[in-house]
Structure formats: structure tokens, C-alpha cells
Amino acid sequence: MKKFEGRTVMVTGAGKNIGKEIALSFAAEGANVxxxxxxxxxxxxxxxEIEGMGVSAMAAVCDVRDRKAIFAYAEEGIRRFGKIDILVNNAGGSADLLKKLSRFVDAEPETLDFVLDTNIKGTMNCTQAVLKSMIKExxxxxxxxxxxxxVCGLYDRVDYAAAKAAQIGMTKALAMEVGEYNICVNCVSPGAIARNGKILNHMTFLGESGRGGTPRDIAETVLFLASQDFITGQNFIVDGGRTLGPGHR
Ligand SMILES: NC(=O)c1ccc[n+]([C@@H]2O[C@H](COP(=O)([O-])OP(=O)(O)OC[C@H]3O[C@@H](n4cnc5c(N)ncnc54)[C@H](O)[C@@H]3O)[C@@H](O)[C@H]2O)c1
Known part of the structure; x- marks a missing residue:
């Protein structure tokens, strides 16, 4: 029996790169996605691609900022698969998505709203959409x-760093609230991960591992956490050592 057979996973931002790798990895282990x-x-x-792997998939085409649409898709998923066991809040990004990276002093309020809504409100929307069902199950x-x-900041992305830190705070507080229902909440914090097969050029410190990360590095960590029941409220930095102090090279 495969590790996640009989489980249903919802992965946001699963159309490409990290999210897609996570979705395909769960499908390879038998989950419906x-x-x-x-x-x-x-x-x-x-x-x-997931249907081609012999499990079921449902495309939920919507923006995680759209609370109504997310709730409707979660309901449809629960109707179709009976429950949603695992949620991966992966959809996100910086003001780069709008081509509006800037110093904070110049950041437009609309851009701040976009980054905060996408990364933290989107995570909250999706979590609330599945949480009642998880509690029931x-x-x-x-x-x-x-x-x-x-955890270490990033130039021209004050809004993004703040929203991502909010996800870590949310992870810890929510883990406290839902532990009694056998629900684990964790966070994975990637370093520079290849996008569309290319190492990100603006993040060129490769860390102690001497290589840039791949979506596989993140997917493996996510699947590990999804298979554990005694790890909760934690943030896992997966960055090849990039956030360590100065090294010997
Ligand atoms: N790639 C990296 O180096 C890196 C590093 C640290 C953290 N992250 C985080 O990992 C996650 C995935 O990163 P990636 O590099 O694969 O991103 P990406 O931009 O390559 O892909 C993101 C996917 O999410 C979708 N998406 C974006 N906003 C959405 C929204 N509001 N609603 C629904 N779908 C949306 C996009 O269409 C796309 O398919 C993001 O949260 C990102 O902040 C990435």
C-alpha cells in the first residue's frame, strides 16, 4: 500500500514549480489531489498528469484571495472525496508577481495589500475552508x-518577508488550537529554489550544500511532515544552509 492511499490532499499554487512537484509527489504515493x-x-x-498516475484529481481554478471560491472548491472536494486530509498552502509570491518590487519607502499601498492578501490571507482562507471538516474527522x-x-529578511520585499513571517506565527498558534483534534500544523521555509528549472540568479549564495535547491527538496520535506503525527507548530528551513552564519569558503 502506498503511503497516502485513501488520503485527499489540497495543494494551492499547484500549477507549476514547487506546488506542482508537491502535488505530483502526493499522487505518486497514492493520494487524490x-x-x-x-x-x-x-x-x-x-x-x-495526476489522473494519468492512476489516482483522482480535481482542478480548482481560483485565486486563494477569493474566499468564496476557495470555500466552494473545498466543499466540492469534500463532497467528491469524502474529506480533505492534507492542505498545503503553497500559493504565494512577492511584489515581483506584479513587477512592483521596490524599497519599502516607495511601496504602493495596493502592492502591500496584494502581497499580504496573497500570502497570509490566502493561507488563512484555505485553512478555514478545510478546518471544520478536519476537526470533524x-x-x-x-x-x-x-x-x-x-527569518532573515530580503531586500525590496519587506511586505513579503512580513507576510511569510505571519505564516510562521499562524502555524504555531493554530497548532496549539487544533492539536486536540489530531491535526498537525507545520511550516516549510525554502531558500533559493529553482523556478522553471533555473536557479534564481538574485539569490546566489548557495549555502553550505554548494547547490541551489529544487522543488523536489521541498516536496520531500512536505511529504515527510504529512506522514508524522508528533511534529507540530514547527518551521522547517530547507535552504541548503544558506541562513547559517559565515562559512569557511
Ligand atoms: N522559489 C523559491 O525560491 C522560493 C523561496 C522561498 C519561498 N517560496 C515560496 O514557495 C511557494 C511557491 O513558489 P514557486 O517558486 O513555486 O512560485 P511560482 O511563482 O513559480 O508558482 C506559484 C504558483 O502559484 C500560483 N499562484 C500564485 N498566486 C496565486 C493565487 N493568489 N491563487 C492561486 N494560485 C496562485 C501561480 O499561478 C503558480 O502556478 C510560494 O509561496 C513562494 O513564496 C519560493
Whole structure:
């Protein structure tokens, strides 16, 4: 029997890169997957690939900022699969998505709203959409994808660093509230992870491991956490050592 057979996972931002790798990895371990992404083509492509792996997939084409749509898709998923066991809040990004990276002193209020809404409100929306069902089932794993920006900052991304740090705070407080229902809440904070197969050029410190990260590095950590029931409220930095102090090189 595969590790996640009979489980249903909802992964946001599963249309490409880290989220897609997480979605495919759960499917390879037997889980049915709700593929949430606002990019219809990519969401449907991921869902198609998952169906091809012999499990079921449902494309949930919506923006995680759209609370009504997220709740509707969660309800549809629960109707179809009976429950949602695992939620991975991966959809997110910086003002770079709007091509509006800037020093904080110049950041426009609309950009701040966009970054905070996408990363922290989106995470809260999706979590609330599945939480009642998890509590009823007395089972759940919630894994939030934050960033090392939350713990060491990142130039031109004050809003993003703040929103990602908020995910870590949320992880800890929520873990306290839902532990009694056998629900674990954890956070994974990636360092520089290849996007579309390319190492990110603006994050060139490669850390003690001497290599840039891949979506696989993050997916493996997420699947590990989803298989544990005694780890909760924690933030796992997966960055090849980039946030360590000065090294010997
Ligand atoms: N790549 C990195 O180096 C890195 C480092 C630290 C943290 N992260 C975090 O990991 C997560 C994934 O990063 P990535 O590099 O794979 O991002 P990406 O931009 O390559 O992919 C993000 C996916 O999420 C979707 N998405 C974005 N906003 C959405 C929204 N509001 N609603 C629904 N779907 C949405 C996009 O369509 C896309 O398919 C993000 O939360 C990001 O902040 C990434």
C-alpha cells in the first residue's frame, strides 16, 4: 500500500514549480489531489498528469484571495472525496508577481495589500475552508510554505518577508488550537529554489550544500511532515544552509 492511499490532499499554487512537484509527489504515493491554481491551463495540466498516475484529481481554478471560491472548491472536494486530509498552502509570491518590487519607502499601498492578501490571507482562507471538516474527522495535516525571507529578511520585499513571517506565527498558534483534534500544523521555509528549472540568479549564495535547491527538496520535506503525527507548530528551513552564519569558503 502506498503511503497516502485513501488520503485527499489540497495543494494551492499547484500549477507549476514547487506546488506542482508537491502535488505530483502526493499522487505518486497514492493520494487524490485537489489542484488549486488561478492559472487554468496549468491547473488542468497538473490535474491531467495526476489522473494519468492512476489516482483522482480535481482542478480548482481560483485565486486563494477569493474566499468564496476557495470555500466552494473545498466543499466540492469534500463532497467528491469524502474529506480533505492534507492542505498545503503553497500559493504565494512577492511584489515581483506584479513587477512592483521596490524599497519599502516607495511601496504602493495596493502592492502591500496584494502581497499580504496573497500570502497570509490566502493561507488563512484555505485553512478555514478545510478546518471544520478536519476537526470533524479528527485528522489533518496543514503545511504552510513560507520562506527564509521570514527569518532573515530580503531586500525590496519587506511586505513579503512580513507576510511569510505571519505564516510562521499562524502555524504555531493554530497548532496549539487544533492539536486536540489530531491535526498537525507545520511550516516549510525554502531558500533559493529553482523556478522553471533555473536557479534564481538574485539569490546566489548557495549555502553550505554548494547547490541551489529544487522543488523536489521541498516536496520531500512536505511529504515527510504529512506522514508524522508528533511534529507540530514547527518551521522547517530547507535552504541548503544558506541562513547559517559565515562559512569557511
Ligand atoms: N522559489 C523559491 O525560491 C522560493 C523561496 C522561498 C519561498 N517560496 C515560496 O514557495 C511557494 C511557491 O513558489 P514557486 O517558486 O513555486 O512560485 P511560482 O511563482 O513559480 O508558482 C506559484 C504558483 O502559484 C500560483 N499562484 C500564485 N498566486 C496565486 C493565487 N493568489 N491563487 C492561486 N494560485 C496562485 C501561480 O499561478 C503558480 O502556478 C510560494 O509561496 C513562494 O513564496 C519560493
Amino acid at each position: 485537489i489542484v488549486c491554481d488561478y492559472n487554468r491551463e496549468n491547473a488542468e495540466q497538473t490535474a491531467l 479528527k485528522y489533518g495535516k496543514i503545511i504552510n510554505i513560507s520562506s527564509i525571507a521570514a
